[in-house]
Amino acid sequence: KPIVAVVGRPNVGKSTLVNRLSVNRDAIVHESRGVTRDRSYHDCDWNGRDFVLIDTGGIESAKSKDVFAPRIREQALAACDEADAIIFVVDGTVGVTDEDEEVARVVRRSKKPVFLCVNKLDDPSKELNSWDYYSLGVGEPRGISAGHGFGTGDLLDDVVAALPEEGEPEPEREDGVLNVAIIGRPNVGKSSLTNRLAKRNRSIVSDVAGTTRDAVDIEIAWKGSRIRLVDTAGMRKKTQVHEDVEYYSLVRGLQAMDKADVCLLVVDASVGVTEQDQKLAGMAIDRGCAIVVVLNKWDLIDTEEKREAVRASLDQRMTFARWAPSVNVSALTGRATDKVLAAAVKASENHARQVKTSELNRLVTSIREGGHTVTYKNRRLKIHYATQTGTKPPALTFWCNAPDLVDDNYERFLENRIRDTFDFEGTPLRLRFRRKD
Ligand code: GDP
Numbered sequence: 001k002p003i004v005a006v007v008g009r010p011n012v013g014k015s016t017l018v019n020r021l022s023v024n025r026d027a028i029v030h031e032s033r034g035v036t037r038d039r040s041y042h043d044c045d046w047n048g049r050d051f052v053l054i055d056t057g058g059i060e061s062a063k064s065k066d067v068f069a070p071r072i073r074e075q076a077l078a079a080c081d082e083a084d085a086i087i088f089v090v091d092g093t094v095g096v097t098d099e100d101e102e103v104a105r106v107v108r109r110s111k112k113p114v115f116l117c118v119n120k121l122d123d124p125s126k127e128l129n130s131w132d133y134y135s136l137g138v139g140e141p142r143g144i145s146a147g148h149g150f151g152t153g154d155l156l157d158d159v160v161a162a163l164p165e166e167g168e169p170e171p172e173r174e175d176g177v178l179n180v181a182i183i184g185r186p187n188v189g190k191s192s193l194t195n196r197l198a199k200r201n202r203s204i205v206s207d208v209a210g211t212t213r214d215a216v217d218i219e220i221a222w223k224g225s226r227i228r229l230v231d232t233a234g235m236r237k238k239t240q241v242h243e244d245v246e247y248y249s250l251v252r253g254l255q256a257m258d259k260a261d262v263c264l265l266v267v268d269a270s271v272g273v274t275e276q277d278q279k280l281a282g283m284a285i286d287r288g289c290a291i292v293v294v295l296n297k298w299d300l301i302d303t304e305e306k307r308e309a310v311r312a313s314l315d316q317r318m319t320f321a322r323w324a325p326s327v328n329v330s331a332l333t334g335r336a337t338d339k340v341l342a343a344a345v346k347a348s349e350n351h352a353r354q355v356k357t358s359e360l361n362r363l364v365t366s367i368r369e370g371g372h373t374v375t376y377k378n379r380r381l382k383i384h385y386a387t388q389t390g391t392k393p394p395a396l397t398f399w400c401n402a403p404d405l406v407d408d409n410y411e412r413f414l415e416n417r418i419r420d421t422f423d424f425e426g427t428p429l430r431l432r433f434r435r436k437d
Contacts, residue, residue, distance in 0.1 A: 001043075001258060002163040005054045005079035007107065008089035009099035013119040017089060017146035018042060018055040021156060041254075043286065046156045051163060052254065054079055076103045080110035082255075085162050087155070088138060089146075092118040096132050104136040113162040114138045115155060119146050177219070177226045178348050181256035183284070184266035185276050189296040192331035193266060194218065194232055197341065222341045230259045253280055261351055261392060262290040262344045262426075269295040269328065270306075272313030281321050288393040290347040290427040293318065293326035294340055299333050323419060325426055347426025352391050355422050360386045360396065363421050372413060374405045381405040384436055395430040403433035 006014045022042040042053040056079050080086055088107050090100050107114050118133055121143040133141035144151035182190050198218050218229045257263055263284040267277050273293075284291050293314070301307055314326060327343050329336045364386050374381045383400045396418065400406070411431055418429065 001254075002051045002084040003054060003082055003254075004044075004051050004085045004087060004159055004163075005056065005083035006087045006089060007056055007076045007079050007103060009097065009103055012089045012091040013146045014089050015055055017087070017117070017119065017144075017152070018053055020146050020149055020152050022053060041283075046160050049160045049163060051084075051160070054083065073102050073106055076106040080106055080112060083110075083112060084164055085113045085115070085159055086110065087115045087117060087159065088136075089117045089119050090133065090136070090141075092121045092143060096136060100136065104138055107138050113159075115159055115162075116141045117144045117151075117155065118142065119144055121145050121150070122148060177228050178262065178345065179228050179230050179260045180262045180264060180344050181230050181253070181260035181289070182232065182264045182266060183253040183256060183280050184264075184294075185268070185274065185280075188266045188268040188271075189331045190266050191232075193264075193294065193296060193329070193337065193340070194229055196331050196334055196337045197229065222345075225341075225345050227341060227344065230256050254283060257284055257287045257289055260289055262292065262348050264292050264294050264340060264344060265324075266294045266296050268297050269310050270297050270300040272310055273317040275317075278317050278320075281318065281324070285321065285428045288428060288430070290351040290393070291321060291324040292340065292343045292347050292426060293324050295326055295328045296331055298328040298335060299330040301328070321428075323425055323427070343426070350424050351393055351427040353394055353422065353424065353427075354391055355388055355394075357387050359422075360388060363417060364398070367414070367417060374407060374410050376405055379405060381410070389432070390430070393428045393430055394424060395432060397432045397434055399434050399436040401435070401437060403435050406433050 006018055008014050022044050042055065044051055044053045056075050086107055088103065090096065116133060116136065116138050118130070118141045122145050130141045142151060142155065144155060146152065182194055184190050198220055216232045218232055220227050220229070263280075265277065265281055265284065267273055281291060281293075295301075295310060295314075301310060318324065325343050325347070327336060327339045329340060331337065364383055368383060379402055381400060381402055383398050386396055386398045389395045389397045398414075415429055415431060418424065
């Protein structure tokens with residue numbers, strides 16, 4: 001998915017704008033609450049184009065007093081680096097400030113399509129006194145009001161038109177190659193694991209800021225499978241990047257996920273599953289990727305107590321992805337790293353699994369006869385039949401009398417029954433309900 005970043009100095013109204021742009025179509029799928037407080041990510045959809053909106057607005061609310069120019073600049077740099085298009089917001093009630101110019105320098109250098117928005121113009125009929133804003137050198141300014149919503153629809157029209165063509169729906173990258181993304185927080189051992197898996201000490205280092213977009217794919221042959229570890233450039237060393245590595249691990253992770261069938265979610269076992277790990281897992285599920293949880297640094301888990309703690313954190317924090325298998329490994333000692341590939345291959349098979357309609361309907365019949373259903377105001381859910389309508393991930397459509405009766409509980413029940421019956425370990429499922437009388 002293309003990425004659109006909203007940048008600007010503090011208090012110009014970035015977050016208000018982001019809310020305006022996403023809330024209208026209630027399309028906020030995930031926010032990185034409590035993860036990187038500096039940013040939130042929103043899946044957006046405008047006229048059928050999907051994109052991810054990055055709100056870089058978080059810093060001001062966190063510590064508005066001491067936001068200083070280098071920090072703003074860095075923030076803008078990081079965002080522009082990864083974005084396909086940039087929405088640059090300035091405050092129309094204040095005019096151009098030094099900080100705006102600082103941001104403008106970064107934005108100009110990025111050479112990306114830029115949409116300069118002069119915000120807080122609560123009377124859109126008033127002519128925009130735009131000369132000042134032209135001087136920022138990022139093209140024609142447009143007046144908007146994020147608070148009232150003036151001009152935001154047109155803005156989205158233009159932004160979407162500037163995004164790279166969608167192309168084919170994610171080309172099946174060559175036959176028989178399994179695309180695997182290694183995702184995880186900084187320092188959990190992604191690079192170490194990659195090196196292990198690649199069985200040679202390949203150094204994936206580029207130490208110049210600005211080369212961050214270079215993606216490195218590493219292809220390995222393993223027991224008759226060809227496995228491509230995609231976009232491994234996200235695994236640079238902490239000291240070599242902007243201070244904001246968490247941000248990179250998210251954005252890189254996002255991009256790698258878009259190319260991958262299977263995500264290896266690397267977790268530092270000595271820390272346990274964190275909120276950001278949960279978030280990464282959530283993103284992978286949104287994108288329909290299979291997931292294997294890799295509990296790395298297992299060499300440090302040397303007591304029963306520690307083992308119990310890891311298990312507990314997995315239980316508590318991965319409830320929404322209980323179907324994801326986990327493997328205990330140590331990239332340091334090489335313990336069980338082969339198991340990672342075995343689990344990835346197996347998850348990818350399940351991800352592509354197509355079950356027979358007849359078998360699926362045997363399950364539907366047995367559920368119907370089992371009497372587990374939902375009733376509401378004298379209406380009773382009846383599933384007539386089901387069929388698998390997609391793979392990668394498997395999508396199952398249920399034809400029923402009243403789709404609106406299906407609630408979370410019932411859906412969970414159904415999913416559990418499906419998983420008991422078919423081997424879908426490692427893959428998310430998409431259940432759809434259609435009406436048929
Ligand atoms: P990345 O940021 O996720 O790519 O993490 P790195 O691969 O750079 O590893 C971060 C640190 O964790 C390094 O100091 C590694 O040596 C260490 N590390 C990685 N894997 C293991 C492991 O299995 N056990 C232990 N004890 N340390 C590890």
